Amino acid sequence: MNAIVYQKFGNTAVLQSIDQPKPIIQSSQILVKVKAFSINPMDWKIRKGEMTLMSGSKFPKHTGTDFSGTVEEIGGSVSGFMKGDEVFGVVKDMMKEGVSAEYVAVPASLVWKKPSMISFPQAASIPVVGTAAVTALEKMGKINSQTSVLVNGATGGFGMFLLQLLKQRGADVTAVTNSKGVEFAKKWGANAVIDYTKENVLSQSSTYDIVIDLSGKMGYKAAKQIMQSKAIFLNPTPKPIEIPVSFFKNLFTSKKHIVIVSSPSTNYIDVLLGAVKDGMQIEVNKVFPFSQYREAYQYTEQGGYIGKVVVEIK
Template structure:
């Protein structure tokens, strides 16, 4: 079977499409024929060597976290799925491995594919959808009548975060680039700010939650936008940021929380329900597996709206 690996840290040129043996699977796992895999910023941070503490430095390594596919075979202890089921799921975020014709996955890391989604759309759900759920429901605890600022609202997580925050009854201000103004309004944002025309650090409104998905807004700047007892959520879990946020949260009413994705079976099931209930899944572009380097080079430039997906089968 085909599988994408890399043997050293670097840019997208380190990615290689190789021939490998079909993986074996144990009694609690499924063998899945992969249909599509989404591209996440964490992918190039890992193969670029920025996350060595979490990913380790032993090669070869694999890439690709979330996927859609069809169950090929099941282990003897698997009870929730059968061969032929269409599913979504995700692998270890720091080890990857979804960019392959076949993968072995734990039953707990998989959910049935939403009926109303294509395989390409479904592959875009797990990582960014679970991230948005965790941010909105657990870290920011967004509720009715709250004011929420989402900086970087047209990225993969941002699209879902706008939609879910709206469903929780919040008023959402989306910060986007020029290409995303009309899109963010269409997704349901109450207010849309084009960051090329307005410096959000200077706006008068104050928010119950400030969510930075662009990695460009510091906690220092975010504090000026926050109500006295508000939450700032960022998505870069560096050791320094973790220590700094811990110390701040001991003494300040303005909290700084950092997303560390914790996938759950219930979360995947919630995503499936949301997707079947109309959650918007925005695809920027799809690529064949043979164009994996081009896919990552273009995605890493940060100009896409929504998600890019690699079609495997």
């Protein structure tokens, strides 16, 4: 089967397509014929060597974390699936595994049936950023129409899910995005939208109960000036050092810095599937063919797009 791997850390030039054997599944696994896989920022952070403490330096490495496809083979201890079922899922260890191949073997506990009303590219877009959005909601605690939330970088994949989930819960949401994202942010439920190409959110007078920085460009230090006295700053893209440092800093300030670390599970996916059933929109900005995998990663790493970017295998 064809698979995308890399033999050293670096930019997209290190990615290469190779032929390797189809995976042999264990009794608790499912073999999926991959139809699509999405691209997430963690993919290139790992590939560039920014996460070596967790990913290790053993090569070759694969890329890609969440996928969709059809069931090809079922392990002996697996029930509830049949060959040919349309499914989506995620690898168990995104730091050391990947789905950028024609077939992938994953635990049955990390595979879910694809809703018929969404496409394979849409389904492949759900697990990583969708789970992160649900986790962010949990970190926010009780929210209602009086809760003011600023979402910075609001119209990428993470923001797409988060805005719609916040709307379901009635929060007062201000979204920060570029000119292309303004109408999407409104459609997904933002009460107010700031176009960062025209206005600096840090220079305005409004303050917020919750600030979440999905772009990774604002940072806690800058965000404090638009946070209310007992507000929280949610950081879904922490540097490794920020995880322990934030804990100790929070002991001495009322403006809390909360790191988001998420992991897909059935409980989270059930929330997302319920939202999809209720009409949640999943915007796939661009679908690249498997042969253009380098171009797909180059496009994604440039940023500024709406929703998700997906690689499709036919």
